[in-house]
Amino acid sequence: MIGLDLSNKRALVCGGSKGIGKAIAMALAENGCSITLIARNETLLNGVLIQLPKNQNQQHDSMVLDMTDLSSLEIAMKNLVLLKDFHILINNTGGPPGGRLEEASIDAIELALKQHLMAAHIITKSLIPGMKRYQYGRIINILSTSVKQPLDHLGVSNTVRAAMANWSKTLANELAVSGITVNNILPGATNTDRLQDLILKESTHQLSEPEKIADKMKSHIPMNRFANPEEIAWAALFLASPIASYITGINLPVDGGRTRSL
Template identity: 45%
Template sequence: MKLDLSGRTALVGGATSGIGWAIAKTFAQAGARVVMVARTEERLRVRLEELTNGTAHEHDAIVANYDDPDSVLTLIEKLREEAIVPDIIINNAGGPPPGSLTEAERDEFHCALDRLIVASHQIVQYALPRMRATRWGRILNVISTSVRQPIEGLGVSNTIRAATAAWAKTLSMELAPYGITVNSILPGATRTERLEQIIAARAAARGIEKRAVEEEMLREIPLQRFAEPVEIAALALFLCSDMAGYITGECIRVDGGRTRCL
């Protein structure tokens, strides 16, 4: 079975590293035109060159900071100026810094809400007229297994990630009549910069080696390893293909069996 995205335009957030970069590469290899979005211009330039050299398609890169609603509006204006309207939207952004919920400041919630929900909402609103007109669209959120089982030490992230899942579920019900699917991937511990930050924070808080934290985490995962970003990208490719047209409103875990609930 070949999953083909030829003729589709995919906007990928957080596209210069980790899961976002893996999705950008996977979608480009499947024939999509990829619009990479990230905060750092230099990293975007390097990644765009890699993507363009690796495929025979035209791709784009736009700098935007999802923490800042005005920056997202500028992103949308650039898309409009260049007549780029995505068929596929990958809502992917780094989580809030680790920390307990009781110690969290008000601004941390505001920042996380802008980054993980408001930015996604603005981009979706821009793309919806065309998606509705063509009766085809894919909106995919990369969230976290904390939606199902809160993760210790990620107080703000647990809270806002769950809100993101609720936003996506509501959106899926509103858009289903137009043939637009909305789903969420819930990655478990995945080999990314974010995972390294979490491990380092836990080790520092307890005064132990990072390796000891890693071993503790691995003991909680039945498959006894961390995921690779490309494994998350593989599911993203399927969910954004024509083959997954009857799947919507779902939160799908990719966590090596770690989450204990059904």
């Protein structure tokens, strides 16, 4: 029966050592997928590897890589695809620091473009030939609701997400005929280290208690709460599965209703 079964499939989960990436890796593995994780911190990666379910004899592994180091990333990807085929790719990494765009340096914009757009391009290009051979590919990009509505004090992030969204839509058009879908998940405020960092920085900036900043953020969300990372992961699990076969080129907000546009 076609469903969420991902046995005999392998996913590359970037930024998989914590937060949304880790939750996605867990959800995919719970449904039979073998996982390769990427992040910089080897200790955290090893911790996730131990937790990933293996009840369908999956083989999980990880690679320590910095996604801002594009030349190392390119070499690592070339070697990786000689050893394994991938059916699912989760393009995900740490978010750029917050702040107003008018104050952002060129270096900050360049770094974010490297870590997000260019790293995703290198990784995706490496995996496409294998996905074409299998006539099964699910490329899922973890972006932000700022694709639809720019967020205050996230100037560099807003800029890079827009670039990623058009990159993704273009790829979706090019790859649709090969059985490869390309979709974006737009998380709202999600309870991870990233969100806690942003709240702490905003509380320093506004000279206010972190709890008050968090409450104000929640007041803009119709569900009046932050997401758990698992709630983002369930959307990724669906898009990665065989039953999402006719969905490509979309932006899926998972934000408790925060985005006010259609």
